[in-house]
Amino acid sequence: MKKKFVSGVLAVLMAVSMTAGCGSKPQAAADPAPSAETKAEPKTETKAETETKAGTETKAGTESEAAADDSASEDFTLLDVSTDMVQAGVYAVSEEGTELVFSMFTEPSGTPMTSLFIFPAAGGGDVICGTYEAETETDEDGIAWTLLTVTDAYTGGEFEIGFGESDAGEVYIFDTEGTPYEGEYLSADETIDYMGVAAALMEE
Numbered sequence: 001m002k003k004k005f006v007s008g009v010l011a012v013l014m015a016v017s018m019t020a021g022c023g024s025k026p027q028a029a030a031d032p033a034p035s036a037e038t039k040a041e042p043k044t045e046t047k048a049e050t051e052t053k054a055g056t057e058t059k060a061g062t063e064s065e066a067a068a069d070d071s072a073s074e075d076f077t078l079l080d081v082s083t084d085m086v087q088a089g090v091y092a093v094s095e096e097g098t099e100l101v102f103s104m105f106t107e108p109s110g111t112p113m114t115s116l117f118i119f120p121a122a123g124g125g126d127v128i129c130g131t132y133e134a135e136t137e138t139d140e141d142g143i144a145w146t147l148l149t150v151t152d153a154y155t156g157g158e159f160e161i162g163f164g165e166s167d168a169g170e171v172y173i174f175d176t177e178g179t180p181y182e183g184e185y186l187s188a189d190e191t192i193d194y195m196g197v198a199a200a201l202m203e204e
Contacts, residue, residue, distance in 0.1 A: 022076070022078055022113070022129035076107050076108055076109075078127075078129055081103070081105050081107075081192060083189055083191075083192055084188075086105050086191045087112075088103065089101070089186035089187070089188070090102040090103075090163060090171055090184065090185060090186060091184055092181035094181055097120075097121030098119065099118075099119045100117065100175065100181055100183070101116070101117040101195060102116050102161070102173045103115050103116075103195060112131065112132070113129065113132075114130070114161070115127065115128065115195070116128045116173075116175070117195070117202070118176075125201060125202055127154070127202055128161065128176070129152065130152045130154075131151050132149060132151070133148070134146055134147065134149075139164075142166060142167055143164045143170075144164060144165050144166075146164070147160060147162045148160070159176045160176065160178075161174065161176060170182065171184070
């Protein structure tokens with residue numbers, strides 16, 4: 001039996017609103033060249049100088065680590081998602097042939113993200129990926145619906161997508177038009193495979 005979709009995960013990720021990229025890869029600034037060595041007489045440091053130096057080195061180390069984290073986040077793309085990052089995945093196809101691949105994952109800096117690939121039967125395709133804020137409610141049929149307001153990393157716009165889960169283990173996802181589709185849970189490995197195929201189709 002497939003395990004429940006994101007129960008427990010949303011309790012931690014609810015109402016998260018952060019910025020991160022799904023595909024942009026800005027070049028990091030090059031470090032300045034080191035200055036030439038100069039020979040000087042040994043100098044005995046005072047206690048105050050030693051403390052100042054230690055503080056400066058600590059601050060520089062912290063700033064360097066933060067810059068490395070930012071660089072890793074900015075370089076991250078959907079093709080870099082690995083199985084250990086995947087929180088959930090769902091695949092759905094409508095009677096008309098529209099296919100959707102939905103995922104929730106955490107990118108390297110710890111930012112929770114979501115993505116939705118949409119492929120209409122008539123051809124073409126679209127992808128939404130970004131950070132989100134989440135709201136949940138349960139309808140009269142006992143389906144717990146979660147609305148994700150996504151800040152799309154590609155367009156900068158906001159889109160509403162989401163999913164629903166029933167006590168019977170059924171799962172649904174809905175697109176940007178609010179159209180619901182009955183789906184099936186994907187394992188982490190399956191999610192990566194489906195996302196890879198979807199990304200390849202987007203490039204055709």
